[in-house]
Amino acid sequence: MIAERYQLLERIGAGAMGVVWKAEDQRLDRVVALKELILPHTPGAPDAAGLVAEASARAMREGRIAAKLTHPSAITVFDVVTDNDRPVLVMEYLPSTSLAEVLARRGRLGAEEVAAIGAQIAAALAAAHESGIVHRDVKPANVLMSDDGVAKLSDFGISRAAGDGTLTATGVVAGTPAYFAPEVARGEDADSRSDVFSLGATMYHAVEGAPPFGVGDNQIALLYRVATGEFPPPEHAGPLHGLLTRMLDADPAARPEMAAVAAELALITEAKTVQLAPAAVPEGGRSRLRLILAVCVVVLLIAGGVVAVVLMNRGGETPEVPPVAQSTPQPAPPPPPPAPETSASTPPPSSAPPASSSAPPDPAEALRTAVSDYYALLPGNLETAYGLLSDRMKQARAPSFGSYAAFWGQMSAVQVSDISVTGNNTVSATVVYTRSGGGTERERHTYTLVPSGGKWLIDSQQ
The missing domain is CATH 1.10.510.10 (Transferase(Phosphotransferase) domain 1)
Incomplete structure (x- = not known):
């Protein structure tokens, strides 16, 4: 005892x-x-x-x-x-x-x-x-x-x-x-x-x-x-x-x-890398897809009806109907690239979607831009940059803003380059850190991003 x-x-x-x-x-x-x-x-x-x-x-x-x-x-x-x-x-x-x-x-x-x-x-x-x-x-x-x-x-x-x-x-x-x-x-x-x-x-x-x-x-x-x-x-x-x-x-x-x-x-440190599901298709993309399918169905129905009329007329020895190729409506060509709006511009046909929504944004470009914009904020605008990290990323890498600021407080500059999309919502980039006391470090990282509130957040880093 x-x-x-x-x-x-x-x-x-x-x-x-x-x-x-x-x-x-x-x-x-x-x-x-x-x-x-x-x-x-x-x-x-x-x-x-x-x-x-x-x-x-x-x-x-x-x-x-x-x-x-x-x-x-x-x-x-x-x-x-x-x-x-x-x-x-x-x-x-x-x-x-x-x-x-x-x-x-x-x-x-x-x-x-x-x-x-x-x-x-x-x-x-x-x-x-x-x-x-x-x-x-x-x-x-x-x-x-x-x-x-x-x-x-x-x-x-x-x-x-x-x-x-x-x-x-x-x-x-x-x-x-x-x-x-x-x-x-x-x-x-x-x-x-x-x-x-x-x-x-x-x-x-x-x-x-x-x-x-x-x-x-x-x-x-x-x-x-x-x-x-x-x-x-x-x-x-x-x-x-x-x-x-x-x-x-x-x-x-x-x-x-x-x-x-x-x-x-x-x-x-990253406790575990989770492969995330792909981002949901934007609602505008679904609407455009439904419209294209509907147009295709209508075209097929019209073509079938014309063929039936031709066959019936031939059976009754009536004058020949012009070739189907001349009478069958063709699918409308895809709308041209959007042009700058002027007061004299002609509005698009009502059967086609507006030019401004016909081409959804390139998701790969959005991912590259998200990573580029994040590093563009550093090391000067820490609060805004911290807001571009998901809750999961914050918990794993920077559980408090103080620890995040302590790390970036050692840096005088940071540059990101060679940004490329490597997979499902994943991006690789080369980052060059310049330390306040002198010297640089060059590292290659892979990031996983998730959509949130109309923007992409960094969810993990390897």
């Missing part, structure tokens, strides 16, 4: 920072996770007892700070208690598998799956940074994944509390440096920009199958590689390539803010 309240049920994990237990909160009748922190053990060091006491106090302080963060993509810290003078974190229990275990089993993941995981983790980190909380130890082992696709980040504040994720006073590395930011590897303090790098390194590992700087038993050599900031460019990142490159920039000032990362990942 821990703190006369938590009954230990089973040990579910252990690592450099502590042992994790599944436990029952007997006061609130709920299952929780307890993390018993391992404090630095430095026998023979000057004031070893003082170091342990300081680490314990820091653990309590950092744990209570982490408990202030509540986010659906972060493991919640409920409380911090002590057991035999050792701090114990009481946390949300999530039946899950860590991303590290998934990668050990599968090797690497697809870019779309990684984007979906990263979007959730980035959202949690953005909320933490807004509250002044820095994680300091983002890595695959701290990303927990449930069977239904939910990803949550664990161990908020624990790395700082237990002294992990930094160089110790003796130069020994506590924990793995594979996901360190270069400035941290050089001994500088971690901040929110370091979290951006560590999340980028985690996502890089997920799509490439290994961390950016590799792994190895010689942690000092690994630290040296990390400190240089040089790594092989990603080969399997697909739509994540540009974002990962910016997140892993050796210069902390050049990295995007975590809120912008979350917004861009939300735009990249």
Whole structure:
């Protein structure tokens, strides 16, 4: 029993920072996770007892700070208690598998799956940074994944509390440096920009199958590689390539803010692409079709009647009737292309539809125009452009206007070209983004559009 309240049920994990237990909160009748922190053990060091006491106090302080963060993509810290003078974190229990275990089993993941995981983790980190909380130890082992696709980040504040994720006073590395930011590897303090790098390194590992700087038993050599900031460019990142490159920039000032990362990942992520039914035929098109069919029926009836009269007259030896070809009315030729209206223009025959409605708009051109008009609004007219996204697109890519604005706030210009219709209400286009800080990115996307209120809305993007 821990703190006369938590009954230990089973040990579910252990690592450099502590042992994790599944436990029952007997006061609130709920299952929780307890993390018993391992404090630095430095026998023979000057004031070893003082170091342990300081680490314990820091653990309590950092744990209570982490408990202030509540986010659906972060493991919640409920409380911090002590057991035999050792701090114990009481946390949300999530039946899950860590991303590290998934990668050990599968090797690497697809870019779309990684984007979906990263979007959730980035959202949690953005909320933490807004509250002044820095994680300091983002890595695959701290990303927990449930069977239904939910990803949550664990161990908020624990790395700082237990002294992990930094160089110790003796130069020994506590924990793995594979996901360190270069400035941290050089001994500088971690901040929110370091979290951006560590999340980028985690996502890089997920799509490439290994961390950016590799792994190895010689942690000092690994630290040296990390400190240089040089790594092989990603080969399997697909739509994540540009974002990962910016997140892993050796210069902390050049990295995007975590809120912008979350917004861009939300735009990249698509839960499931649905093949939509073709757009309904406009009412005007149906009317024109019915009119054409009616004219054809009338022509056939007249032709049949003329043939019958000819046959009857021949049977009664009456003078020959002129050939049918001369007496049978022909279908009216299609109306000419609409001409500019003038006061002297002759109105069309009453049997033909008005020239202005005889040619329905080209649906392919309407789709191309919709995509072109959308990008023509960006990045200056965000509110109007946001209104050209369907509710489904907003929910999948930009659930709030704030996240949408955060993404486009990084851009100074955008150009779209080579727009082509590729299928049922689908359009492909090349988009060139110019970033406010300099540099451009060229991407090819496929869009699905849906009709709504007399205009086309973008419903998905790949």
